Amino acid sequence: MLQRIFGALIFVSSLLIAWAWMEYQQFQEMPLNLPADGLLYQLDQGDTVRQLAVDLKQLGVIDQPLLLRLLARQSGLASRLKAGEYRIPAGTTPIELLELLVAGKVTHYSLTLVEGWTFKQMMAAIDRDPVLLHTLRGATDVQIMQQIGHANEHPEGRFFPDTYHFPKGTSDLDLLRRAYARMRETLEQAWQQRQPELxxxxxxxxxxxxxxxxxxxxxxxxxxxxxxxxxxxxxxRMRLQTDPTVIYGMGERYDGNIRRRDLKQDTPYNTYVHAGLTPTPIAMPGAAAIEAVLHPAEGDALYFVATGNGGHKFSATLEAHNQAVRKYQLKR
Structure with missing residues (x-):
């Protein structure tokens, strides 16, 4: 009698084990219960598989958190999860989820720093970004450069305009350090290959x-x-006489128009008043502008005037330039 009971227990236990194993195998292969557009999930620093399983259970992604924990341990992935924000696409299976978290394939965002922006415009765009961790709001230009590690440098033009990709948790300071390093590297490489006798x-x-x-x-x-x-x-040794330098020197006084008195206003940036270069850059130049300066086009033109269609008319003499001004600016 005892042998029959014992045998029945073994049989039932075997069935339960086989059923559990089949359920475990099915769990590994079945896609998670995810929305059609996927799920954005944040795995915090120090979170364990247990916390992951609890979170996914609460979100309705899995029904049996114990199976996910078992899979993580059985696959050797439990202790290798990397913190970050992840986009989990629809159709992801439990093992694919774990592999995603182990690979650290976090969601990346982007911010574009536009060629020709001033430092003020760049910082305004950074301050508006909803993903970056903001640590520099309210800081002065001097304080920002100190934080970057380049104290006593004027910030204008020091940052490379480009589209930067970054994960959630990246700080504004991290982004600025990257942009500064890109500009320094780009400029140094271009300088080494510059045209002689500039x-x-x-x-x-x-x-x-x-x-x-x-x-x-x-x-x-x-x-x-x-x-x-x-x-x-x-x-x-001719003065550059370029309007953008006048505009930069005017600062907040610029209302969209340059008047004759503005051309005579003595600011450090007014190249109608002062010979040579301005004290600092007036914007963020892109790689093409840097390349143009270090490999300028040959010719004899000393003047140019806007034609009204986005381009310029170039002239070699003042007489020809004045004719172009009358044609394109004064409409005579």
Missing amino acids: PLKSPYEALILASIVERETGLPEERPQIAGVFIRRLQK
Whole structure:
């Protein structure tokens, strides 16, 4: 009698084990219960598989958190999860989920720093970003540069314009350090390959002139020509006489128009008043503007005027330039 009971217990236990094993196998292969557009999930630093399983149970993604914990341990992935924000796509299976968290394939966001932006415009865009961790709000320009590790440097033009990708939790300071390093690397490489006998004494002077070129034209094909005019003017000790420097020097007083009195206003950035380069860059130049300054187009043009269609008319003499001004600006 006891043998029969014992045998029945073994049989029932075997059935239960087989059933549990089949359920476990089925759990591994069945997609998680995810929304059609996937799920955004944050795994915090120090979270364990137990916490992950509890969270997914509460979210309705899994029914049996114990099976997920068992799978994580049996696969050797339990202790290798990486913190971060993850996009879990629909159709993901439990083992694919664990592999995703172990690989650290966190969700990335992006922010574009636009060529020609001033430091003020760049910081305004960074401050508006909803994902970045903001640690610099209210800080002065001096304090920001100190935080980056480059105290006593003017911030204008020091950051490379590009689209930057980053995970949640990235700070504004982290982003600025990346942009600063990109600009320094780009500028140094370009400087090493520069055209000989340019009237530029340092990479910083190249950065200043590149920022002026960046602000002078929106047409990529014109940048080498604009740069060529400025290079020849510097070589001849002529004043650059470029409106964007006047605008930058006006600061908040600029209302969209430059008047004759503005051209005569003595600010450090007014290249109608002062010879040579401005004290600092006036914007963030892109790689193309830097390249144009260090490899300017050849020619004899010393003047240019906007034609009204986004481009410029280049002239070699003042007489020809004045004719172009009458044609395109005064409409005579």
